Amino acid sequence: MEVDSNGNLTGGGIVHVPLREKGQVVKSIQEETGIDIERTSAVGDTAVDVTMFRRARVSIAFNPRDTATERAATHVVRSRDLRSVLPLMLGDGV
Structure with a gap:
């Protein structure tokens, strides 16, 4: 990752993450x-994202594929536009 x-x-760099x-x-x-x-947000859609949710103040199940993911997240967003999670990540929707 680049900072x-x-x-x-910056959005540059690649991180290979074991599932x-x-x-x-x-x-x-x-x-x-x-x-x-407290300064970390996580966005995911499946149960393999739950461990990531535990490391974030704001965890967002984006179009979750299962109920375990929904239950583990602090927020659930159903949308066709990933930008819809930004208010939650930036604190505008928390």
């Missing part, structure tokens, strides 16, 4: 960047 001089993610280890990968990124759970 700018202010420590913000069942998303939570551990988020934890590692948090430790590397100094970003804590």
Whole structure:
């Protein structure tokens, strides 16, 4: 992952995430960047995303495929537009 001089993610870089280890990968990124759970958001759609949800203050089940994902998330969004999660991630909809 790439960050700018202010420590913000630029969108560059590639992170290969083992399917069942998303939570551990988020934890590692948090430790590397100094970003804590309170400043972390996670978006997912299946039960394999639940471990990632546990490492985030805001967890969003986006068009969830199962009830386990819905129950684990702090928010559920059903939309054709991924941008609809932004207010939740930015605190405007929390």
